Amino acid sequence: MREDRIWNKQEELICPEIHYRTIGNGIMITGCYGTDGQVILPDEIEGKPVTALAPYTFAMDHEDEGDKIWLGKSADYARERHRICGEELTEVWLPLQITEIGRYAFYRCRHLTGLTLADSLLDMGGGALTGCHISNVEIHFLHGKKSCLKSIVDEMRYQIRAILLYYEEGEEARILFPEHYEEAVENTPARILVTHHHGAGGYYRQCFYNRELDYKKYDEMLFHTIAEEEIRTTAELVLNRLMYPYDLGEKEKKAYQLWLKEHTEEAGRYLVTKEAFAGLAFLGKEGYWTENAMDSAIEAASGEKKTEILSYLMDEKHKRYPKEKKRFEL
Template sequence: MWISREIWQSRLRWNNMWEKQQGQICPEVLYEEGKDGVTILGCKSVDGILILPDEICGRAVTSVKAYAFSSWQAGKDSRIWRNPQNWKEEGVHPVFGEEVREVWLPASVSHLGRYAFYRCKNLKKLTLSDRLQEVGGGVFTGCAPEKIEIYHWEGEKNCLKSIVDEVRFSIDATLVYDTKEVQGRARVLFPEHYEEAVENTPARLLFTRHHGSGGYYRQCFYDRTLDYGKYDLAFFHAKAEEERKTTVKLAVNRLRFPFRLGEEAKKMYTVFVKEKFEQGIQMMLERADIDGIRFLIREIQPGEEALAAAVRLAGDYRLPEAAGYLLEEKRKQTKGSRLQERFSL
């Protein structure tokens, strides 16, 4: 489907978080032109972080060719675009396969070709928009992206269902909504899952055994839209089948970014994180996420013993800012307890 330059530029104005700095965009892009827009064939850069331009020569980039990031595909019909603010000859080379680590797709890409990231085994993060509703078959064969970030300007539909169906490993997805009807941010975790064929030899039967709760979470979609109510109900399975680190991360994500989070689900997650407060703090310390620590203290309101344990953990991780904040919260709580005792007397 053709999209005008004015339409996609208006989308970018709706959400300035998408804005790409010209100096960050790939120095050189291999492309071809079609009637509906520009197709990316590959790119050159100095490292594995690939930020692709939203337009080339005044035309919106609408598709990525099959195998685009798995091999270099220069041909007789291909053209070269060079970034006037970031092009340099030294160190610039074709980036594909194992070298690819992060990819930020153009805003108007509506087609991602088959096996686009074939054997990009070090791909960790992919950023895209809701313009992309489906991904080609085998797109993530030979790779396992850990983070997906999707920006919504038209509604709540996206290609996340296609992605998590392609990848059986754990995926941490951030969904940013900035439409005329809906604004907000969600962060949702899809745990790992896999299926195993098991033979019952005496009965001559073959049945499928499912491992991990990720299969339940991958069923929480309807018409390319994530059903957050159904997603929260799957937490029952996660608690039974996942490691504690995974369930704590899942619960904290939903509390911290409570898009379409119902009251009952909020209570469920809050009780769970309060019980596993130390693991929650440890997760934030591993990320050096001071804002996340502040959120947990504010949301969970832990007792003195839990705060004391958190202070010790911050010391172990050698994070003075976190330790200082936790010590101050402990001091406030201790002072409050003493005042309460004084009034009781």
């Protein structure tokens, strides 16, 4: 696990003004005041752990401000503060020991796309993420393998990328949950509505047991992705599991490797589009590159004017497939 991913909040970046109330031996946050929508919440206030977010904390029309105010180290230079709520909220880093998210805590925060949290939180309150568009989740597992990830992905039909950091093993997993949605189609002769399911995401959202992600079951869903998703989605999912193979079985690993070997050109083009140097390096290190695949990636980099990527790929191709010097015989 890389050092920069270890739980470490810089005090000067923590939300400068927090409204709260005391509950038992902990703190419940009721409102946050700052200057932008990227909110980092403190782990402690006045020596007590922050354990809860009140209902409707970040909702637009929320009026419960609690009875106490905490000012962080950044309060002095963040003087033009206002309540952060609704569509302004974009990312939230939750407290380390939070165990409760009140109902509708992020109600209609339409631009909230990112959550960072620890495994102390096992469930979200009813409708907590209603109206949100969560696409990126980072969970720090300090005590085991249970988390509220299922609660999050169940509320979101959109594609979600999850970074899962397991402290005890010092390992990291990167997991993609594809998008899914339901469509009601009328069967006129029978006078009934039939529900049609689209996308592989619904299958992946069932890969949990007792709040733990079942990696074996997740990996067995690959055929659904191949059948129902765009090839770039499959490429991302496969590369995630091979590059960060946490709890990856040998049989499932071979299935991923086979797909990648047969679709290296498409994977290379996807990585060029994302400017993912680590992924391109992985293809080289693990021996997936063919000359045709490299030419395809170079063409994509040239067409998209990604000069850094293009330079890297040209250099790699020269190392792997050097042109033979012409020989002249007298």
